Amino acid sequence: MNRFLTKAFLLLTCCFGLLHSASYAQENQKFLNPIMAGFYPDPAICRVNDDYYLILSSFAYYPGVPIFHSKDLVNWNQIGNILDRPEQLNLDKHGVSRGIFAPTLSYHDGVYYMITTLIDRGGNFVVTATNPAGPWSEPVWLRDVHGIDPSLFFDDNGKAYVIYNGDAPDNKPLYSGHRTIRLQEFDYKNLKTTSAPVILVNGGVDISKKPVWIEGPHIYKKDGYYYLMAAEGGTSVNHSEVILRSQKVNADYVPFPGNPILTQRHLPANRKNPVSATGHADLVQTQNGEWWAVFLATRPYDTEDHYNIGRETFLAPVEWKDGWPIINPGHEEVQYSYKRPNLPAGEAPKLPLNGNFTYKDEFRESTLPLHWLMLRTPRSEWYSLSKPAGSVTLDVRPETISGDANPSFLARRQQHIRGTASAKMDFKPASSDEFAGIVAFQNESHYYTIGKTMANGKEVVQLRKSEKATEGGPETSVLAEAPVKKKDAKKPLYLKIEFNAGKYAFYYGSKEGDWTLLKDNVDGTFLSTRTAGGFVGVTLGMYATSQGKASTGKASFDWFNYEGNDAIYETSTAKKNP
Numbered sequence: 001m002n003r004f005l006t007k008a009f010l011l012l013t014c015c016f017g018l019l020h021s022a023s024y025a026q027e028n029q030k031f032l033n034p035i036m037a038g039f040y041p042d043p044a045i046c047r048v049n050d051d052y053y054l055i056l057s058s059f060a061y062y063p064g065v066p067i068f069h070s071k072d073l074v075n076w077n078q079i080g081n082i083l084d085r086p087e088q089l090n091l092d093k094h095g096v097s098r099g100i101f102a103p104t105l106s107y108h109d110g111v112y113y114m115i116t117t118l119i120d121r122g123g124n125f126v127v128t129a130t131n132p133a134g135p136w137s138e139p140v141w142l143r144d145v146h147g148i149d150p151s152l153f154f155d156d157n158g159k160a161y162v163i164y165n166g167d168a169p170d171n172k173p174l175y176s177g178h179r180t181i182r183l184q185e186f187d188y189k190n191l192k193t194t195s196a197p198v199i200l201v202n203g204g205v206d207i208s209k210k211p212v213w214i215e216g217p218h219i220y221k222k223d224g225y226y227y228l229m230a231a232e233g234g235t236s237v238n239h240s241e242v243i244l245r246s247q248k249v250n251a252d253y254v255p256f257p258g259n260p261i262l263t264q265r266h267l268p269a270n271r272k273n274p275v276s277a278t279g280h281a282d283l284v285q286t287q288n289g290e291w292w293a294v295f296l297a298t299r300p301y302d303t304e305d306h307y308n309i310g311r312e313t314f315l316a317p318v319e320w321k322d323g324w325p326i327i328n329p330g331h332e333e334v335q336y337s338y339k340r341p342n343l344p345a346g347e348a349p350k351l352p353l354n355g356n357f358t359y360k361d362e363f364r365e366s367t368l369p370l371h372w373l374m375l376r377t378p379r380s381e382w383y384s385l386s387k388p389a390g391s392v393t394l395d396v397r398p399e400t401i402s403g404d405a406n407p408s409f410l411a412r413r414q415q416h417i418r419g420t421a422s423a424k425m426d427f428k429p430a431s432s433d434e435f436a437g438i439v440a441f442q443n444e445s446h447y448y449t450i451g452k453t454m455a456n457g458k459e460v461v462q463l464r465k466s467e468k469a470t471e472g473g474p475e476t477s478v479l480a481e482a483p484v485k486k487k488d489a490k491k492p493l494y495l496k497i498e499f500n501a502g503k504y505a506f507y508y509g510s511k512e513g514d515w516t517l518l519k520d521n522v523d524g525t526f527l528s529t530r531t532a533g534g535f536v537g538v539t540l541g542m543y544a545t546s547q548g549k550a551s552t553g554k555a556s557f558d559w560f561n562y563e564g565n566d567a568i569y570e571t572s573t574a575k576k577n578p
Contacts (some may be wrong), residue, residue, distance in 0.1 A: 023449040029317070030337045031074040032569065033275075034297065037354045038415035039310030039537030040066075041235075044151070044218070045284045046102040046112075050343075052284065053105055053132050054294065055082065055114065056313065060099035061373040062406075064089045065114060067105075067132060071346035073284075073292055073315060076353055077308050078370045079133040082114050088139060089294060090121060091376040093404045094444040097534035098263050102216055102280070102474060104151035108160070108188060115162065117148045124150050124164070126191055141189040145184065145233050151502060152186060153219040154207065155249060160188045163228075167243050169202060177212025178203055181230055183250055198250050204232050205255035214242075216280045218250065223323070231279040235535065237305055238265045239279035258274065262295060262316075263326040264334060269303040273568050275334040276300055277311065281327060283318060288342045288364075291328045292317035297334060298529075301501035307527040308442070308499070309414050310537020335567055356570070357417070358563040363392045367412070373539060376406040388556065391426075394544040395551030396434050401566065402444050402466060402475035408555075411541025414499065416564030421540040422496035424512065427555040429454045435462070436544040436555035438495045440504060445469060445534035449476070449543060450495050450518065452484065452504045459484035461493070461508045463519050465526075475547075480519040482508070487565040492558070497540065 010100015032577040041278040042057040058064040064083030083089040083100070086476065091099050102118035114136065115126045123146070127140035135264060142150075147166035154160045166182040168174065181201035204211025217230040225245045233240045240263035244253035264278050274505055278522040281295035296311040317338060319329035328334055351371050353360060363385055382395040392410065399407035414421070427436040429452055447466045452459060460483055464476040484493070488510040496515060504527075505520035525531055527538050544555040550571075 008457070016318070017409065021247070022485045027338045031340045032354045033314045033316075033334070033336050033338070034299075034312035034354055035076065035294075035315045036068075036313035037309070038312060038413035039503055039539065040313045040353075040413070041296045041311035041535065042102040042280050043282060043296060043313040044102075045282045045294050046105040046107050047284050047286070048107045050287050053112075054313070055103050055105045057102055058083075058094065058100045058373075060091050060094040060096045060376055061536075061539075062091055062375070062377050063373075064091075064164075065103045065116065066098045066370070069132070072343040073286070073341045073477055075346040075349055077347060077349050078351065078500065081370065082127065082129075082134070082136050084134065084136075085309060086377050086379070088127070088136070089118070089377055092379075092406075094120060094376060095404070095534075096193050096375065097536055102149040104282075106152040106154065106216070108154045111186070111188075113152055115142075115517045117150065119148070120547075124148075126152075126368065130193070142193060144193055146197075147182065149215045151218050152188070154188070155220075159185045159249075161219070161249065162186045162193060163200070163217045163219055165230075166197065166199075166215075169199060174203070174207075175212075177234065178210070179212075179214050179555070181214055181217045181228065198229060199200065200250070200253050201230065201244065203535035205259050209476065218282055220283060222320075225323070226253075227307055227325070229281065229283065229325075231281070232260065233263070233265065233279065235280065235296070235311065236277055239263065239277040240265060241279045241281045241327065245323075250421070256324045258324065258326075261325060262293070264297070267333065269305070271298075271333070274300055275314070275336075276305065278314070278334055283325065286341060286343060291325065291341055292341060293318050293319065293325075295327070298445065299417065304530065305526045306502055306530050307417075308419065308524060308527045308529070308538045310529065311535070319355065335462045343437055353415075354569075356565050358561070358562045360559055361412075362390065362559045363557070364390055368392070371412050373411050373541075374406065375401065375409055376404075376410065378406050382408050391552050391556045391558045392542065393556040394436070394542060396436065396544045396546050396551040398546050398548045398550065399440060400475055400547055401439065401447060401449075402469065404444070408544040409439065409441070409541055410511060411439070412560070412562065414440070414497075414538040415562075416542050416566045418500045418566055419562070419564040420496055420498045421560070421562050423496065423542060423560045424558040425493050425495060425542075425555060426558070427458065427493065427544070428553070430551070430553055431549075433547045433549040434545075434553050435464075435547065436553075437542075438497060438560075439539075439541055439543045440497050440527060441528040441539050441541065442529075442532045443534050443536070448479075448497075448504060448506070448522065448527070451543070453548070455481065459489060461518060463506045463522075481505070482516070482518055501527075
């Protein structure tokens, strides 16, 4: 009887706890920004009934164009990658910040459309699917759409249009950064344009002020008006979002007098926890009538605009006032936390996308998790998840991450300003040409890697820094080196990268958790976009190379652990998603 009463008491206590948690969640109706932390830029969103889908730029990473699903705009789960077959996406010899630019997503009459630009090879194309998780079709190229950042607009009269960033009129720019927004009719059944381009916007909202890089356009229809929204100012500190409207889809667009409708460019660089470079937005109306915006932004860690983790995806409310939408109403600074959308709570992410978290990949499945990336299109099978099982094994190949091929490199995004990445590796180098380890990678000429190799006939742990490419010169220099002790030669090697804003530290060990510092206070601004350039962010991953020489070597990684611990998420106003 006593045991029965005890079990009943525990059950009631458990139920009370669940009710208390649910009550707390109802009271604490806030979500965290960014909704997708790390290198998740150029968001485009699409609602189909009560389902939401979001896609992002992938540049020269493969597979291309990650696609996410949500029920509440807050909790997002990746359901696939739209360009996940080599025949869909040729990234051969592309620089890291080339490749796929600014995809957009639409839905019409049971079909999903993704349109994007493959820079330097082919231009603009569209793919379709009836299931957003795939499979997606082969690309259909739009050879007469000359520009970047295309999007589709389906009007309620049955017509459709492609809108994009094009050259200046007659290809004669009046100043650097002078672009146009153009429109062409689009036959969505046969996937081709059916009219010559017309210019909707020349330069920007006020060409007398020489606005630059009007791009990322979208058209929305509301209350008898066509609203044309686009980014302006370039995707850095001067980024902004502007809007115009017309009663005709193809002409006479008038700018909002209060433009821009989103920017942070006027705010002081020394503000606390800055959110910067806001723009490249897309709007969505919920089934309950609310309007929201997704947009990219950055989180610099100093007043010189250094950030390593790339452009991230934020979510903010939209308020319509006097016939115009305002993003982030009532605030000057973009907020790290807003009241949640009036939508039923969605499924918690399988992979955390924001807040502070620890996530360990143990490679026990037959396929790589969707958040893992590689550089450029693979042309051979060079990794295995079954030999041995429960690990990922890389072939030691001649390709390097300094080159323009598809190296033996698997990576995930750095999503925090402060955190660590670590791995357990089995690798026996046969020569000084063979190297395997983990990497903090921004681009081909800006990365650090810690791993094992041979030096003077003995195994060593080295920290290497990429060097600027020169004809016949070395791709890396050695910043630090330590011998592998004889007693540890047959043991796995544990490797760790620790990052804290502009400082990185590198560790190794022969036992999990027992770390030896190889080098600290390594310049992390070397990995920043401000220093390295480009449009991506740091990725952290596993790497093996024989540096141009033939090899039969293998490097196996039992697990890869990521931990993020940003100070902003520890504050009382930025709790983890309930």
